[in-house]
Amino acid sequence: MPLSRQLSSSRIRDDGRGIPDATVARLPIYHRVLRSLADDAVHTISSDHLAQRCGVSPAKLRKDLSHLGSYGTRGVGYEVDFLSYHISRELGLSQPWGVVIVGVGNLGHALVSYKGFASRGFEIVGLLDSHPDVVGEKVCAGETDLVVQPMAELEKVVSSSNASIAVIATPADAAQKVCDRLVAAGVRSILNFAPTVLSVPVGVEVRKVDLAVELQILAFHEQRRVDDLTPLAQVMQA
Amino acid sequence: MPLSRQLSSSRIRDDGRGIPDATVARLPIYHRVLRSLADDAVHTISSDHLAQRCGVSPAKLRKDLSHLGSYGTRGVGYEVDFLSYHISRELGLSQPWGVVIVGVGNLGHALVSYKGFASRGFEIVGLLDSHPDVVGEKVCAGETDLVVQPMAELEKVVSSSNASIAVIATPADAAQKVCDRLVAAGVRSILNFAPTVLSVPVGVEVRKVDLAVELQILAFHEQRRVDDLTPLAQVMQA
DNA sequence: AAGCATTTGTGCCTTCGTGCACAAAGTTGA
DNA sequence: TCAACTTTGTGCACGAAGGCACAAATGCTT
Ligand SMILES: NC(=O)c1ccc[n+]([C@@H]2O[C@H](COP(=O)([O-])OP(=O)(O)OC[C@H]3O[C@@H](n4cnc5c(N)ncnc54)[C@H](O)[C@@H]3O)[C@@H](O)[C@H]2O)c1
Ligand SMILES: NC(=O)c1ccc[n+]([C@@H]2O[C@H](COP(=O)([O-])OP(=O)(O)OC[C@H]3O[C@@H](n4cnc5c(N)ncnc54)[C@H](O)[C@@H]3O)[C@@H](O)[C@H]2O)c1
Numbered sequence: 001m002p003l004s005r006q007l008s009s010s011r012i013r014d015d016g017r018g019i020p021d022a023t024v025a026r027l028p029i030y031h032r033v034l035r036s037l038a039d040d041a042v043h044t045i046s047s048d049h050l051a052q053r054c055g056v057s058p059a060k061l062r063k064d065l066s067h068l069g070s071y072g073t074r075g076v077g078y079e080v081d082f083l084s085y086h087i088s089r090e091l092g093l094s095q096p097w098g099v100v101i102v103g104v105g106n107l108g109h110a111l112v113s114y115k116g117f118a119s120r121g122f123e124i125v126g127l128l129d130s131h132p133d134v135v136g137e138k139v140c141a142g143e144t145d146l147v148v149q150p151m152a153e154l155e156k157v158v159s160s161s162n163a164s165i166a167v168i169a170t171p172a173d174a175a176q177k178v179c180d181r182l183v184a185a186g187v188r189s190i191l192n193f194a195p196t197v198l199s200v201p202v203g204v205e206v207r208k209v210d211l212a213v214e215l216q217i218l219a220f221h222e223q224r225r226v227d228d229l230t231p232l233a234q235v236m237q238a
Numbered sequence: 239m240p241l242s243r244q245l246s247s248s249r250i251r252d253d254g255r256g257i258p259d260a261t262v263a264r265l266p267i268y269h270r271v272l273r274s275l276a277d278d279a280v281h282t283i284s285s286d287h288l289a290q291r292c293g294v295s296p297a298k299l300r301k302d303l304s305h306l307g308s309y310g311t312r313g314v315g316y317e318v319d320f321l322s323y324h325i326s327r328e329l330g331l332s333q334p335w336g337v338v339i340v341g342v343g344n345l346g347h348a349l350v351s352y353k354g355f356a357s358r359g360f361e362i363v364g365l366l367d368s369h370p371d372v373v374g375e376k377v378c379a380g381e382t383d384l385v386v387q388p389m390a391e392l393e394k395v396v397s398s399s400n401a402s403i404a405v406i407a408t409p410a411d412a413a414q415k416v417c418d419r420l421v422a423a424g425v426r427s428i429l430n431f432a433p434t435v436l437s438v439p440v441g442v443e444v445r446k447v448d449l450a451v452e453l454q455i456l457a458f459h460e461q462r463r464v465d466d467l468t469p470l471a472q473v474m475q476a
Numbered sequence: 477a478a479g480c481a482t483t484t485g486t487g488c489c490t491t492c493g494t495g496c497a498c499a500a501a502g503t504t505g506a
Numbered sequence: 507t508c509a510a511c512t513t514t515g516t517g518c519a520c521g522a523a524g525g526c527a528c529a530a531a532t533g534c535t536t
Contacts, residue, residue, distance in 0.1 A: 022493060028454040032433060046513065055435040059495055066515055074514040075502040091454050092461030099453070106351050110344040111449070116433060120450045121457075164460055165453065188463065189456040191449075195270060195354060197293040205459050207452050211349070211429075212358045214445050215337070216266040216329050218403055218427040219359075221443050223330030225426065260523060284483065297525055304485055312484040313532040 019090070023064040027087050029054050030061070032120075034084040046077035093121040098163035100126040100187070102178050103170030104134050104148050107193055111167060118142040125161035128154055130174075158185040165189045172196040179206075257328070261302040265325050267292050268299070270358075272322040284315035331359040336401035338364040338425070340416050341408030342372050342386050345431055349405065356380045363399035366392055368412075396423040403427045410434040417444075 033053050037045060051061040065071065065078070071086050072078045088094060099122050101108055111117075112124060124141045127148045135150045149157055157163075166187045168175050175194035182190060183204055192198055192208045200206055271291050275283060289299040303309065303316070309324050310316045326332060337355065339346055342365050349355075350362060362379045365386045373388045387395055396404075404425045406413050413432035420428060421442055430436055430446045438444055 020493070024455060024458050025451070027458075028448075028451040029435070031454075032450075033435070048513085053435065055437070057495070059497095060493090062513095062515065063494085070515070072514055073502065074500075075504085075512045077513070090458070092457045093454065097453075097457050097460070106348040110348045113344050114449070116450045117453070120454065122450070122453055165456055189460050191452055191456060197267070197271070197291065199293070205456060207456060209447060209449065209452060210266070211352070211447065212270075212354045212360070213263070213266040214429055214447060215335070215355070215360050215403065216269075216331065216358065217262055218429060218443060218445060219330045219335050220262050220265075220328070222335070222402055222427050258522070286483085295525070297527095298523090300483095300485065301524085308485070310484055311532065312530075313482045313534085315483070 019067045023067055026054070026056065026060075026064055027091055028120075029056075030064070031084060031087045031091065031093075034080050034087070037080050038084060042080055044077050044079055047072070050078065088121075096121050096123050097165055098123055098125040098161050099165045099167060100124075100128065100158060100161065100163045100182075101167045101169060102128045102151075102154070102182070103168060103174075103194075104129045104137070104139065105169065108167075108169040109139065111169065112139050112141045112146070115142070122165075125163050126157040128157065130170075154181055155185045158182070158187060163187065165191070168192045168194055168198075170194055257305045261305055264292070264294065264298075264302055265329055267294075268302070269322060269325045269329065269331075272318050272325070276318050276322060280318055282315050282317055285310070288316065326359075334359050334361050335403055336361055336363040336399050337403045337405060338362075338366065338396060338399065338401045338420075339405045339407060340366045340389075340392070340420070341406060341412075341432075342367045342375070342377065343407065346407040347377065349407065350377050350379045350384070353380070360403075363401050364395040366395065368408075392419055393423045396420065396425060401425065403429070406430045406432055406436075408432055 030050070033050065034045075037050075037053075047058045047062045047065075051058040054061065056064075062072075065083070068086055068090055071083050099117065101111055101124060104112065104127050108127070108129070112127065117124060124146065127139060127141075127146050128151055129135055129148050130151045135148050137148045138145050139148060158166075164187060166182045166189070168178055168182075168190060170178055172194040173196075175192060175196045176198060179190060179192070179198045179200065183200055188204050190198070190200070190204065190206045192206055193210075195210050195212060198206050198208075268288070271288065272283075275288075275291075285296045285300045285303075289296040292299065294302075300310075303321070306324055306328055309321050337360050339349055339362060342350065346365070346367070350365065355362060362384065365377060365379075365384050366389055367373055367386050368389045373386050375386045376383050377386060395401075402425060404420045404427070406416055406420075406428060408416055410432040411434075413430060413434045414436060417428060417430070417436045417438065421438055426442050428436070428438070428442065428444045430444055431448075433448050433450060436444050436446075
């Protein structure tokens with residue numbers, strides 16, 4: 001039955017696999033809040049309370065968690081450490097991931113000094129830039145210091161550090177070429193800060209962070225608020 | 239017929255107002271690509287070509303644009319300047335928006351020096367920080383220089399500059415209090431970089447940018463790729 | 477002027493995501 | 507042991523979003 005193979009496989013596995021994208025995007029939030037609760041010595045929490053701290057509805061939270069398995073106790077709630085462990089396991093945070101940053105300008109420097117990476121299981125293992133002034137600079141990244149490497153070293157850095165995630169923080173016009181070289185070097189996950197649409201072959205995932213886009217979305221709703229009030233004022237004047 | 243009221247209302251208004259969130263999130267991309275095309279002296283483009291440059295499907299692009307009105311010409315395509323103007327108008331970019339940044343640390347400095355804000359109709363009109371070493375610092379922001387103000391000046395800066403958008407780039411544990419003060423000062427749109435869930439009253443919109451979350455989503459898919467291969471290797475060994 | 481080629485705008489269908497409501501399951505207390 | 511209470515996990519219904527396919531509309535050529 002080759003047709004049903006994809007759908008059937010193992011039911012236990014299916015539970016773990018078919019996690020909706022919307023749920024995956026929220027799991028890191030749940031994980032962060034749970035870790036924070038554990039620091040405050042909270043051992044157990046109900047879906048209602050956890051949902052409130054995460055800014056989601058209780059029903060959505062429970063449905064999200066149900067995709068991972070039945071890790072709650074009815075009548076009680078969820079054990080913080082237990083649930084936190086299973087989420088981190090599902091997200092792949094039980095092992096540290098190596099990250100390479102290409103483009104160590106204003107934004108790149110901020111990223112390197114960011115402590116939120118290491119605390120969530122990511123380790124910056126390589127810095128690359130093309131500008132002579134930046135290459136060779138020693139940058140403090142968490143515990144160890146890193147030296148910015150020239151672009152010629154890209155393939156070597158990626159393969160020797162076994163990094164599978166790359167961050168692009170170069171100007172927009174350089175991003176596609178950098179992306180191509182990263183993909184050729186074996187990187188399959190890219191976080192792109194340059195305001196450009198990157199084309200990649202299938203099997204490579206690109207996520208983008210575009211601050212200007214975020215502001216423009218805010219501006220849209222801001223203007224809509226203004227427009228909604230304007231007709232009222234016009235009516236009042238008439 | 240109270241049931242059909244929501245659906246009917248005014249068709250003309252509905253066209254302008256009921257733009258789906260997913261569409262609004264893509265309009266800035268279309269706008270950026272159109273501006274780039276205009277710079278290259280392209281006057282007309284079809285939905286197929288524009289969609290390819292924007293990384294979306296042609297059907298999605300056409301449906302998105304149809305929410306703004308009928309600005310295309312059948313058999314020809316879209317006039318670049320004309321469409322660009324209508325998108326910028328819909329996004330509220332015809333007028334410049336003032337932006338206040340709270341927290342001028344590593345990330346805050348990078349944001350101030352970012353040229354992508356001014357070029358898209360946003361102007362940084364205020365910088366605020368609580369640390370004595372940072373307050374008073376002169377920072378080069380676009381054309382004009384800005385001086386970092388102490389937190390006591392927050393309300394004054396917001397009201398005098400008439401800023402309606404604020405960016406929070408403080409540590410996580412300070413974000414909620416900063417947020418409360420911004421809202422009290424009249425800010426209704428907030429872009430939050432601190433890894434915390436902010437609670438705001440209704441009518442205030444918060445968008446968050448969490449780099450660690452983005453990396454964790456990438457890590458999830460990365461691990462899923464590894465897990466999908468593992469059973470195969472086990473089968474081959476057996 | 478008329479037909480051909482091209483491209484838009486949209487109706488329809490499928491898939492995905494969300495919220496409600498409740499039965500099932502477990503705890504607590506008597 | 508049993509009943510009352512709490513909370514999870516999920517079935518269902520609804521709305522949002524995406525993709526396909528095609529009729530309508532426009533330009534171009536003859
Ligand atoms: N600074 C921000 O706050 C901010 C905000 C949003 C988006 N961005 C985007 O992030 C990117 C980086 O921003 P930034 O402010 O750090 O710019 P930047 O100019 O300060 O830094 C860019 C760095 O990339 C390097 N570089 C240039 N070409 C390269 C190449 N071909 N290969 C490798 N390295 C190269 C430069 O030497 C420089 O060090 C830009 O695309 C920008 O649009 C920045
Ligand atoms: N640096 C990054 O790349 C990065 C990435 C993702 C998220 N973040 C988040 O962005 C925020 C800022 O990051 P950063 O690297 O710039 O940190 P930072 O420590 O360099 O800067 C924080 C700034 O906020 C100021 N501040 C502290 N408390 C304040 C208060 N109560 N009111 C006003 N200002 C206050 C500090 O004086 C400092 O200047 C953090 O929440 C961080 O988690 C940063």
